[in-house]
Every structure is written in structure tokens, then in C-alpha cells.
Amino acid sequence: MVRAPCCEKMGLNKGPWTSEEDQILVSYIQQYGHGNWRALPKQAGLLRCGKSCRLRWINYLRPDIKRGNFSREEEDTIINLHEMLGNRWSAIAAKLPGRTDNEIKNVWHTHLKKRLKHHEEATAGPKAATKRRSKYYDQEAKSQANSDSLEHRRPVSPQEYSSDMSSSVTIGDDNNDNDTCPKAESPGNFPEVDEDFWSEVLSTESPGGVVSDFSAVGGDPHDLQVPFSPLLTMEPVNGYGSNMHDSMDFWFNVFTRAGEIPELPDF
DNA sequence: AATGCCTGCAACCGCGCATTG
């Protein structure tokens, strides 16, 4: 099957959007919505393909877009989710209101990969830790030192925790290198946990569920500092927990990293 | 001051999946 191009390429604008085009697109969507992206540019009088319009709207013009730099918490959330989901940017974006998959993808490639790399260097040994850091990271470390770095590490209630998985693990944070940042020697920087811990988790938890009694799994989740914490908040939509395959994958990763493969829970 | 390099980000491209007729 020969696929037709998404739009007639002839005579359509490409590249950066002008403010006029933005205005046309916004006012059209506000008035009529965006039922059919392919037809939209023609109806709105834009010399763009529908795909381009959709991208512009979703990534830039949508009214609920959150602009500006990512907070530390948002970055930690991305790192957590990326650990779980991989490059499923849209699934990650779904957990970050106001942020787009494109934005998250960019942040990951420009900032967070460096953070992780730096963290690995730092945990690999003092020699590696003294390597030259990126410009971004130097600035970030400076600004972080000026801010109240304790705020985002504060303990939270299970309810609050359930709606904010971002606080579970902090990776590559200069100021946390000596406190609660996980420092396991094992691949993936995961701390060891004992069998009792996992059996407790399994008795109280299943994918898609929420742990309501943290005393049963070791008290304050922040004290645990283990990467499965997002599991505790997982909802049976968008990503892990949404189907059997993902759930199996997830549990396999969790147990493999924990160094044991107990019986999988019923799904 | 000039030049080249690097970084960040907006936008494009191609593919796969879902839907429709």
C-alpha cells in the first residue's frame, strides 16, 4: 500500500510559526475545536498541513500548557517514570500536567541524561566525580545551592504521596549526594532490600492498587528510597498497569533488581 | 571584535495503530 502524504506539500508553509498563524489557529480552535486536523488548516485558512497545526497546538498554543523551566520535582518525576516506562514520552507527559511529550523528550536529552551521567560518575568513584561537568549542571548546582533544597525532600502523607510520585528517588543531585540519595553498588543504583520487605509489599500491593498503610511496607516511603515507589501510585491507565504485558514486565524488573524472583502476584 | 563551536528547543519526518467505509 502506498501511503499518501499527510498533506499536499506544494504551497504549504514549513518551519517556525508566525504570530499571525498562531493567532489564526488559536481563534479557530477556540471557536470550532479541532475535530479533524487534516481539514482544519483549510477551513481556518492556514497554509499549513494538519500535522503541523496539531503539533503547534499541542506543544505550544494549548491554554493549559505550563511554560518555563522544569522544577526539580518534575525532573525527578521524569527520571522515575523514564526508569519505569522507557522512552514512552507521551505516557510520561500524562503524569505531568501542562507538560508535553516533546518538551519532556527535549529536557531528557538535554538536561536529565547529563544529570544521570554525572550521578553515575559520582557514584562510580571520586576520580570520575571530579570530571568536568556540563555547563548546565554547574549552573543548576549553583541555583540549587541557593534554593531551599530540603523542601522537595520533605516527608509526605500517603495520600499526598499517591498523587506525587516525584519525590521517591532523587538522582544526580549534588546536594543530596551525602544524604538520602540511593547509593547501592548494584547496577541501577538500587539499594538492597530484604525478603521481608518484598513479602510485605506483595501482601499489600498489586499493580494498579495503592498502598494505604505505609507502616506495613516500612513506614515513610521517603525512608525507603527505592525505585519502585511509583508502583504505589500506579493507576490502571496509561502505561504500566494498563495491561498484562506491562505489568509482567514491571514486576519482573522490580524483582530482578531486588535480587529475587518470588511468585508473581495475581493480576 | 570575529569566528567557530555548543546547547536548547521548536518543528519535521516516518512509522505504526486505530478507525472507517
Added chain:
DNA sequence: CCAATGCGCGGTTGCAGGCAT
């Protein structure tokens, strides 16, 4: 059932601005 179409996603690119030399 199958082809056509539309949409969404992830990877990649190109450009503008900042920075180093």
C-alpha cells in the same frame, strides 16, 4: 477482509542564541 485515511508517537533535524577561544 482490506484498503484508505487520520492520528499520535518517538526519533531526528535545523536554527538561533550563547559561549569559548
